[in-house]
Amino acid sequence: MMDLAALRAATPGLADGQVFLDSAGSSLPPKIVTDTVVAHLRREAEIGGYRAANERIDDLAAVKTSIATLIGATPDSIALSDSASRSWADFAYSVPLRPGDRVLISEADxxxxxxxxxxxxxxxxxxxxxxxxxxxxxxxxxxxxxMLDERVKLVSLQHAPTNGGLVNPVGEATRIAHEAGALVLLDACQSIGQLPIDVAALGVDALSATGRKWLRGPRGTGFLYVRAELAETMEPARLDLHSASWVSPTEYRLAPDASRFEFWECDVAARLGLGAAVDYLLGLGADAVYAAVAERADHLRKTLPELPGVTVHDLGTEHSGIVSFTVDGHDPIAVRDRLAEHAVTVTVSHASSTLLDMTGRALPAIVRASPHYFVSTDDLDRCAAELARVIG
Known part of the structure; x- marks a missing residue:
């Protein structure tokens, strides 16, 4: 059982009494994450970035170990990056494609x-x-x-989309794709930190994720998982002196593992903060975190439809911690802004982010609420009460 009072006390962003329901956007970091980042920035100011990084070489390596522990991987299959989008693109642009080859994406992509x-x-x-x-x-x-045939080279799967509580059947889809010889790239941007992920069980070839959302890490952090035996065969579209070694005037040698997808220059403080965030989650117990997120989202899904004119738009049979809704006669942006005036933070997801899905459902925009484990039931009820005021 997690100590909610202690968790909230360790989250400075809650000190002003706000109801924070935007962990699907950029969550509130725990104090240990902010302290880790700021401490390293101060150390860089004291002795310079190179010496400061050298002092933390072991800690930087441990970031990959922590991530690997969280997703059931090995550290050498993890490449650190600055975002989920960067990670996704770095892998996708490295998959060889020729005229007539096919790439499959989901409607929730x-x-x-x-x-x-x-x-x-x-x-x-x-x-x-x-x-x-x-x-x-x-x-x-x-x-x-x-749809599958020998021309399908890459299947992009969205584990949990940005615009609602849908959770896709990743394991089954991966098995089917592999039967046809296709590679599977999983976007776990909205699932890492709030849904269980075991890359071995899912069988995916690669996975992209961010640090700033449900992991509660700093912005500008993310990672790419690449199945170890696959990483050894791929050449990224971009290289530097970290992802490869210059071994003769006309020759370079790729790094032997997923680090071939990394560049040397990076935000060391942010990466240390990401490690602190993952360790914080592991310390709480990942399963307990996942259960708490599900419980809070379920509370909202039951409460919001009781309000007049509120429609919840979450798809699927299994749900994530994202709750999407609209209010009849009220623009989603106006709803967001009115709630913010009363210290309730939600956000808006526009059709431009998930064009295939939301165009198909004739939804130009939805309000998105995403409660993390540090949100209390009282917070959720306050959100509903404030939303009732907006509706009038």
Whole structure:
């Protein structure tokens, strides 16, 4: 059982009494994360960035170990980056494509992924196709199986989309894709830190994630997981003296593991903060965190529809910690801003972020609430009460 009072006391952002429901955007870091980042920045100011980084070499290596522990991987299969989008693109742009090859994306795919896939296809002569959703809104695995052939080189799966509580059947979809010889890249940007992820059990070839959302880490952090035996065979689209070694005037040698997807220059303080965030989650007990997030989101899903004119738009049969809704006669941006006036933080997800899904459902925008484990039931009820005031 987590000590909610202690967790809230360790979250400075809650000191002003706000109800924070935007961990799907950029969560409130615990004090240990902020302290870790600031302490290293101060150390850099004292002795310079190089010496300060050298003092923390072991700690930087431990960041990968902590991430690997969280997702059931090995440290050498983890590459640190500055975002989930960077991680996703770094892998996707490294998959060889030729004219006529096919890339499959889900209807819930995020705009950054779709744009990168479309650009890559345009440059290589490949094509991008959508995988339909089933009647519940989940990725249709039967449709996926029917689409697959030897020309499908990459299948992009969205574990939990940015615009609602849908959770896709990643393990089943991966198994089907692998039967046709396709690689599977999982976007776990909205699931890492709030849903259980075991890369071995899911079987995915690569996974992209961010630090700033449910992990409660700093902005400008993320990571890429690449299946170890696959990483050894791939050449990233961009290299530097960290991802490869210059061994002769005309020759370079790639790093032997997933670090070939990293660049040397990075925000050391932020990466140390990411490690602190992952260790904080592991210390609480990941399963306890996942259960708490699910409980709070479920409370909102039951409470919000009781308000007149409020419709919850979450798809699927299994749900994440994201709760999406609209209010009849009220623009989502106006709802967000009115709630902010009363210290309730939510955000808005626009159709431009998940174009295929939201256009198909005729939703130009939705309000998104995403309560983390540090949110209390009283907070959730206060959100509902303030929303009732907005409705009038």
């Amino acid at each position: 995020y705009a950054s992924n779709a744009i990168a896939a479309l650009q890559r296809a345009a440059r290589t002569g490949a094509v991008v196709e959508r995988i339909p959703s089933d009647d519940t809104g989940r990725l249709d695995t039967d449709a996926l199986a029917a």
